[in-house]
Amino acid sequence: MTATLVLVINSGSSSIKYQLVDPVGGDAVASGLVERIGEPEGHIRHKVGERTVERRGRIADHTEGLRQVFDLFAETGQDLASAGVGAVGHRVVHGGEEFNAPTLIDDDVLAEIHRLRELAPLHMPANAAGIESARELLPDVPQVAVFDTAFFNGLPAAARTYAIDAKVAREHGIRRYGFHGTSHEFVSGRVAEILGKDPAELNQIVLHLGNGASASAIRGGRAVDTTMGLTPLEGLVMGTRSGDIDPAIFGYLQRVASMDTDSVDDLLNRNSGIKGLSGVNDFRELGELVELGDVAAKLAFDVYIHRLRRYIGAYMVELGRVDTITFTAGVGENDAVVRAAALAGLEGYGISVDEARNNAKSKVARVISPVASPVIVFVVPTNEELAIARAALRLVRNPGPS
Structure with a gap:
């Protein structure tokens, strides 16, 4: 065989x-x-x-x-x-x-x-x-x-560099690396394929929203910014991870709560985010609690959407022109409420979601923005396994320099 x-x-x-x-x-x-x-x-x-x-x-x-x-x-x-x-x-x-x-x-x-x-x-x-x-x-x-970091390896210096002592950063490899790169690359490629365009023609925002979550700005097929950083903790609010916080919180908790490094790390990675705010980290459960009027769950949802919209806005400015916005991963592919809330009120920027298209249940790649919308909004199922398989077989068959 x-x-x-x-x-x-x-x-x-x-x-x-x-x-x-x-x-x-x-x-x-x-x-x-x-x-x-x-x-x-x-x-x-x-x-x-x-x-x-x-x-x-x-x-x-x-x-x-x-x-x-x-x-x-x-x-x-x-x-x-x-x-x-x-x-x-x-x-x-x-x-x-x-x-x-x-x-x-x-x-x-x-x-x-x-x-x-x-x-x-x-x-x-x-x-x-x-x-x-x-x-x-x-x-x-x-x-x-x-x-996971490979797609973001070529981020522009301004996007990958943290404003800390340059010598310390060099010695310890401290920079923004980004994660979920296999998914962001696969999904942005699928969008170009669906539109019948060369990726070089498109400016895209990709929102990988799962238990772990990240966003990316992609210009002409190359990532120019992403939300995750040195580790997968930075950026968007996630299922159990805090995303962006004031870095001084780390030292503050060590001083006033007598928490050691591992305890604070565990707090921010495993007991923060949606779980830390509401007690659950599954968005289906969160949605049920919101519908029941749970105040903590509603706050968790609002904090999640607030952070997501902040990055969408930042990437719109960074790209200058946005052709597509794509939702992917477990929450992005399946939660119509999150998608609608993330893009609500952006009609003035050519961004909107068609209610019927957004609410339709489907497992295939699809457009959820209105016909002739200036910015096309997609839902595209990610397939990191297929992307990994293709990359692996391509390398094995052609192991020389790419």
Whole structure:
């Protein structure tokens, strides 16, 4: 069998999401999720077509989790050793200054990924564990790292530079890196494809709104600004992350609340955002609470929208001319209320949302602005797995300089 399939792995601290992808046709041949790795009882859900197979039991580590996944592939008629897997594509959150494109993984690259762990301590150790496990289980298949930060590597100096001591910034790699780059690149490319235009012709704002959330300004196919920074904490209000705050809050909490560095970090990453304000971090639950008149939930929603609109406005000014605004990811694709609120009252700038189009349920890319609107508003489902698969196979087939 021709090796044209790509196994895409997104390894988290206690989970592994995976898909076996046909990069040419764009379909997921199989997919699944390994949950609660290292806990007393783990769970694996493996889906092939309409068939779903589940396993429960202790999963000691990522290697054991992937080993069980490989067994499930074999049990469902897709032995990965003979299924035509041409590459394994790994989502890696942070590429630092070193990695600005998909990269074939060898021992040196893996060592550098380990070294970058301090730039994304919630994600990088898990990403490395997934790579190590996949290399052990598929030693003869090329492994490719696709970095979330790569699309934003070429940000203009004014957008990527923090106003701190330049020497300190250089020594410690402190700059805006940006995240969700694979999604922003994929979605902006899809918009150009749908419009039948060269990306170089378009000025776009992309809003990746999920539990993690980020916005980007894209001029002529190149990112010129984004909301996330050195880490995925900066920018928009998120499910459990604060987004932008006064940096002095960190030291203030250490002094007046006797919170150590790890405690403040945990507060801002895991117990802030929508969850910190309302007690829930799922937007479906938040919407239900708002409808019931919950004051805290309404405030959380308003704070979320306020921050989002602030960045939309900033990027309109930065781009000068906006051709498209696109919503993507879990909240962006599914929450019509968020979309309408984010763009309310902007008719004077040529931006509006058609109520019927916005409220229509659909899983496909679509326009939700009125016919002949000066700025076209899209909803485009993101597909980071397909983007990773295509990038991985392209590199394996042409490993020379791009």
